[in-house]
Amino acid sequence: DGGITQSPKYLFRKEGQNVTLSCEQNLNHDAMYWYRQDPGQGLRLIYYSQIVNDFQKGDIAEGYSVSREKKESFPLTVTSAQKNPTAFYLCASSIPAGLSGNTIYFGEGSWLTVV
Amino acid sequence: GESVGLHLPTLSVQEGDNSIINCAYSNSASDYFIWYKQESGKGPQFIIDIRSNMDKRQGQRVTVLLNKTVKHLSLQIAATQPGDSAVYFCAENMGGGADGLTFGKGTHLIIQP
Numbered sequence: 624d625g626g627i628t629q630s631p632k633y634l635f636r637k638e639g640q641n642v643t644l645s646c647e648q649n650l651n652h653d654a655m656y657w658y659r660q661d662p663g664q665g666l667r668l669i670y671y672s673q674i675v676n677d678f679q680k681g682d683i684a685e686g687y688s689v690s691r692e693k694k695e696s697f698p699l700t701v702t703s704a705q706k707n708p709t710a711f712y713l714c715a716s717s718i719p720a721g722l723s724g725n726t727i728y729f730g731e732g733s734w735l736t737v738v
Numbered sequence: 739g740e741s742v743g744l745h746l747p748t749l750s751v752q753e754g755d756n757s758i759i760n761c762a763y764s765n766s767a768s769d770y771f772i773w774y775k776q777e778s779g780k781g782p783q784f785i786i787d788i789r790s791n792m793d794k795r796q797g798q799r800v801t802v803l804l805n806k807t808v809k810h811l812s813l814q815i816a817a818t819q820p821g822d823s824a825v826y827f828c829a830e831n832m833g834g835g836a837d838g839l840t841f842g843k844g845t846h847l848i849i850q851p
Contacts, residue, residue: 725770
């Protein structure tokens, strides 16, 4: 089936640890995104990538890092510098970015909790 | 601040009734809008979209209305069912911005039996 796969669904992080959330898509989309969602809140953009080997900071990039070595994959690392990482993380993708009218499709999300 | 918002955080309707969820946007340059449905613990699902050169678009049991004069977007759901219970987000794309969409906080739709 075509879609966006995020893993793991649930992840626990100890203080001071870096953790990486996986995102894979087989939709042949050029653009990929990471959003953070806090309870009762809307989605906030962390990072986005329009093309392989290129990515840009979103509104809340501090404490996060990404890579885009392959078109299908856009992993997100939550570093120890992120002081409040507990949230629901959503990966998304779309056909070429920069053109209006491109629907963004989402994965099922990953829950990250600091313990 | 966010340029997309919703008038009501929670909307409760009787099963079988029609629902109307509203959204206000502030950026007149926005030219593409999407409604998403998000069930608890899941990722948002695309429902319907509309471009700024249209004022109405219909899907299966859903209709989106766009009023550019007052920068208002609404989602109408006909004959609501228990499975319609979810949080509904509107989102806007501001003139082809490469950073994706701007989202509102969402409206929680509750279907009463």
